[in-house]
Amino acid sequence: MNDSALTPERILAAAEEVLRRYGPGKATVVDVAQALGVSHGSVYRHFASKVALRDAVLRGWLERVRAPLDAIATSRTAPPARLRQWLTALRDIKRNKVLGEPELFATYSALAADAREVVGEHVEHLLGQIETIVAAGVKSGDFRKVDAQATALAIFDATSRFHYPGMAHLWNTPGEDAAFAQLLDLLLAGLTPTTAPPRRRKSAS
Template identity: 55%
Template sequence: MTPPPDPLTPERILEATEDVLRRYGPAKATVVDVARVLGVSHGSVYRHFRTKAALREAVTGRWLTRTELALTEILHASAQPAPAKLRQWLEALFEAKRHKAGDDPELFATYEVLMGESTVVEEHIRELVGQLREMIEEGVADGQFAVDDPAAAAQAVFDATARFHDPAYAADWQKPAIVAEFTAVSDLLLRGLRA
């Protein structure tokens, strides 16, 4: 006797959707393909995600949330001073994006397309800039950073490091000099923030 199939959950649907997107790309992947992988009807998928757009939005959000959670751990778990924490956070963001692009290029390319369709990207950026602001405020409170407007400084740090986390620059991330370039930008930013 075969065991009953696992219950259909949003998480299982999102995992299957990633597999389908990886295999077919965003232009050819359909909800029917996702349902086929799961062994259910496409109506079952639509019970969890009302539209194809909602499913794609959820997949994109799930992908971005993984990075946010890793960065939140650095933000809250570290007992390091703010400059060291900020450096570690910037390094983790850069490495997360580099690995996503290098380890799974098909899915990364798919996410580049999906991010252009999604509102979750704006939320993701707000979250990351908010985390930067929190670290800068911590550094100001400890007397390690001399910043009048932590929110503006956080946005400036995010914008100044865009080459190391914006998918538009993914082709640069495999170049031999990229780590040295990242270090030079990070050093300059941290010197500029210091009291």
């Protein structure tokens, strides 16, 4: 490839292909340069180090993972249905990645282990999406008045059993879908505004 045609996007695409074929052990600047047919110096002009290249690859992958979640979080769907849809989508995305593409997921997990800052950005973005939905629900009156940021963190933590890869060994157990649905019902019930019971009239003496 002509160096003048080399762009960050082309480098990242090549890096992802190298990762997919050979795993994280081959995702070095030299390996990617060889795949592109250029010198490693050409790659370094766009990415200062192997760490920078790997972080960029991981960041791109995580952005694609959360893109459908972004669409749900900013939709005009009623907040209760939107929150249920968002949490279900997060669960489905993680299940598809972990169970459907185990080798590829393991590769990206290896990158994530050395990129805490990138992973932290990703989690903060997810929390921001939940916060957006909760705040919309409070504003519309569908949810009771709560601290949207604190509630978002509580919801994320409460549902981690169903989306944290470390719990994947439980995802195919009987009753998993029912347990998830029950948790969503409980969370939404907890956010529903409470109404005071009607006052009873005093009986005539």
